[in-house]
Amino acid sequence: MEYSINTRPLLQDSDTENEDIITQSYEETSVSVQNDKPLFKPPEPKDKYHMAYIIFYILGITTLLPWNFFITADDYWMYKFRDTTANLSSSYDKRTPLQAEFTSYLSLASSVPNILFLVLNTALNHKVSVQKRVIGSLIVMLILFIVTTVFVNIDTDKYQDKFFIITITCVVLLNISSAILSGSIFGIMGKFSPKYITATIGGQALGGIFAAIAQIISLTLGVSSVHSAFVYFMVGNTMIFITLISYVILSKTVFFKYHISEKTGITLNEFQNELVRPRIVDHKLILKKIFPYGTSVFLVFLISLSCYPGLTVLIESQNHGNGDPWADVYFVPVIAYLLFSTGDYIGRLLAGKIQKPRRGIWIVLLTVLRIVFIPLLIFSNAQPREHLPVLFHKDYEYIMILFVFALTNGYLANLSLICAPRVVDHHEKETASSMMTVFLGIGLAIGAAISLLIVKVI
Structure with missing residues (x-):
């Protein structure tokens, strides 16, 4: 009986035919961890x-x-x-x-x-x-x-x-x-x-x-x-x-x-998961994970663009036509553009600090509630109008409505974009964030189309 002694180092790569077959089969379904990839993540x-x-x-x-x-x-x-x-x-x-x-x-x-x-x-x-x-x-x-x-x-x-x-x-x-x-x-x-x-x-x-x-x-x-x-x-x-x-x-x-x-580098748990889980970018799976947040972003911009700027630029000051420069010249650029952009900016900053709620279903619910701003702005002093009456005549009423409208736009949009990458794996983050911009773009386009209809309705 002959005995063969295995003198190959323990960590040396295998070169046997069977091991090659196993390795090839594994690589077909996942991306193996590279040799130069450290086990633990270095400090940021x-x-x-x-x-x-x-x-x-x-x-x-x-x-x-x-x-x-x-x-x-x-x-x-x-x-x-x-x-x-x-x-x-x-x-x-x-x-x-x-x-x-x-x-x-x-x-x-x-x-x-x-x-x-x-x-x-x-x-x-x-x-x-x-x-x-x-x-x-x-x-x-x-x-x-x-x-x-x-x-x-x-x-x-x-x-x-x-x-x-x-x-x-x-x-x-x-x-x-x-x-x-x-x-x-x-x-x-x-x-x-x-x-x-x-x-x-x-x-x-x-x-x-x-x-x-x-x-x-x-x-x-x-x-x-x-x-x-x-x-x-x-x-x-x-x-x-x-x-x-x-x-x-x-x-x-x-x-x-x-x-x-x-x-x-990756953590030990992530390392163990990567050994058994393929690193394949599955667009359908990613879409399923981020769908609530994508829906929220879609609704945020659909509702916002249905009124801004198509409707808001038509809303005039209560003193319009009296020769007051504020009412006749500066009201629309200051309120419709500057105030909205400022409120939107503040909302985005607040979302970065607070980040609540984080569950997709609650964010979607809050986004749906923003629909109330559409009739509120429609019944503000938008001119000219032929069909609907004006219910909010005062400037301060419109200013309060518009500021909260802008604030919630910035907050919910940023919150959704922050939360979406957290529900996917590391190698899926780029695709997930790119998908969120698609939801955003579709919301902008449909919102702009709705804006044309709203202007005709009033």
Whole structure:
């Protein structure tokens, strides 16, 4: 009888045929733990000088920058598409077809590509690196904003139709880039703590505040619509460039790489689970896990967009028409835009601090209760109206309603986006957060469509 002695080191990789078969069978159903992956998670690096926090704020501002700046420059678009055969004062009394239809086309050109590419980004986020998606989308946005800025000082009166097509094309491409940027940023932020999720979400609301302040300053200084638009778009160019440089800097930090890398260490329990559980991104399973939070985000923005800004911009001060500058000039930009954006911003910050309730069913219930704001705003002093009476005549009544409306929008939206990544596994967080942006985008689109119906109903 012959005895063979196994002299192979205990931890040496197996090279026998049977073991190869077993290994191959296992790899077909799961992703095995790599040899260079530590067993325990190393301590989290510090966010030096709060650099990552600030950059996430900047990224949040930039995700909604195209929408905020194009909407704010409404006077500029009205000037570009005016009746050039009439004098300047009378050209605003009766809108041309391009003037009347531009906002609707702007909404359509924003919402449709936004939804399509949010879905596409979710499907491809594991096939195209986040670095390429973020940097590529920012470069395209910068080029398109430069093109838009150049056209500000070009006389387009003789080819308004062509300029209209060029502008809408730029809007479509901008929103494609914005959707890819938003989906990518929301995807990676799900891997960070709620503090950084709040920074990104808060940045979106802060962008609305900046746009509203810029509009108010322009009204105060009496700046022409062309000069205002030039300033808006130059600020946009600068902001996108700063965001691009900031993201490149962020992506090179140890803090960022620690959270993004799939090879960071794991706990003992997670290690044991990974041995028996496949690391496969199952979109249906992720959707099932986050569905309550996705439903909440969908309803939050559906309800909000059904009234803001389509209905709220029509609500006038009780003293409108009396020659009071506050009532006639500043009421709508200060209340409808600045107050709403401020309340929205405060709500998002509060959600980052309080984070209650956390169960999806309770968040959905609170979101459904927000439907009450739709009739409250419909019966405020929106003008003109033909069918429904005004029940809330006083300015303070409308201001209180709008502020709570904005506060709950920010709070519930941020709370849902914070809670969703917590109910999925680590390797599912990016996909889950990207899916949340799809719910958000669909809510925005349907809400905007409902807004058109509400305006006709009143």
